[in-house]
Amino acid sequence: MKEIFDNIFKDGSKIYTKNLAPGRKVYTERLVNVGGVEYREWDKTKSKLSAAVANGIKEVPIKRGTKVLYLGASTGTTVSHVSDIVEKKGIIYAVEFAKRVLKNIFPVASVRNNIVPILADARKPNEYYWVENVEVVYCDVAQPDQTRISIDNANYFKAKYIMIAIKSQSIDVTKKPDDVYKEQIEILKKNGFEIVDWVKLDPYEKDHCFIVAKRL
Template sequence: MSKNKNRKQFENIFWIKDKLATQNLIPGKNVYGERLIKKDNVEFRLWNPTRSKPAAALYKGLNNFPINKKSKILYLGIASGTTSSHFSDIIGREGIIYGIEISERVLREILPLAKERKNIMPILADARMPEEYSWIEEVDIVYADVAIPDMSEVLIRNSKFFLKDNGYAMIAIKSRSIDVSKKPQQVYKEERDKLEKYFNVLDFVILDPFEKDHGFFVLKKKS
């Protein structure tokens, strides 16, 4: 396992020969075709930066990554579980991911994964309406990857409902989902202005070339 000196180290996230990986919570099984690697009898899953935006952000040199062992996460736009499977590895059996997804068809695809990984709880709901799932507990982190025009507002609204004091958020901003006519840099600036009303910005990276025209923010709730 390399302790790559150019890369910041985070709990339960590994660089193996310059490739990002998480320790497989369910050894012997991969989730989206990613490679499994064994080191000293421990199994890791490579975390593909072209399939998962937090992985792309880590490759791009993110300096803050607030998810760790036992984290409680509210995940907006969990889809079929590619990224959440790695979050599930990182948080381990004592953490939990509440995964909101609006599409019933997509949600159905994550059900076998959630059956195996007990720390993923998929919820069919609209992330614009947190009152629909107001029963969930307070969380340490809200993660948003919903690709809708009002994604920053939706992140803030959910954070007001569920994020603990001093909690963190991360958001993948897809420039083209917000305004195709604007330059991505302009969109990132405008979203930053919105997010700064509620959060302090800890980190920002652009995800190109892994994800075209995407920016990634790491945020901390203002006290």
């Protein structure tokens, strides 16, 4: 196991995080024990951040102790790996607007102690105004205006970094994916963020890219 980013590991072509809740799985991931430490395989086809790491993204601003506002938490697949990375000193405010989806996160959050599930619309950060300022806004809501949503949240909660998964077809099915990616990058730049790095997510996710941006 080689640590390639803070608390993110690689063995051959597989990516892993250390299991913060040993013995427990969150989805269909494989658990492996190395030297008495349990790792969870981070499925590149089920998590865009794992796909971005596999495809060579240069920086992952989520580290041990990081405070993250996660928009589009869904059932908690990626949230659970982010929870492994930030460990007990970090925290993830996990926003999801679909009640039936969010309820799947509660069993995950109850054994981890660093995930705060929030039923709210990510377009309305004032609905969760009580959240403290964070270092990173992670956005995977698959909405046409999701870059705007991530910037608004980053400004509201004073985040230094935005990490965003872009699904070209959620933004404009008539445009070439590369043109959609460029437009989203321009929106971030015009709003005071520089691009740290971005990668396409093929072959794990077709017509998706992943961007890491930093406030200037």
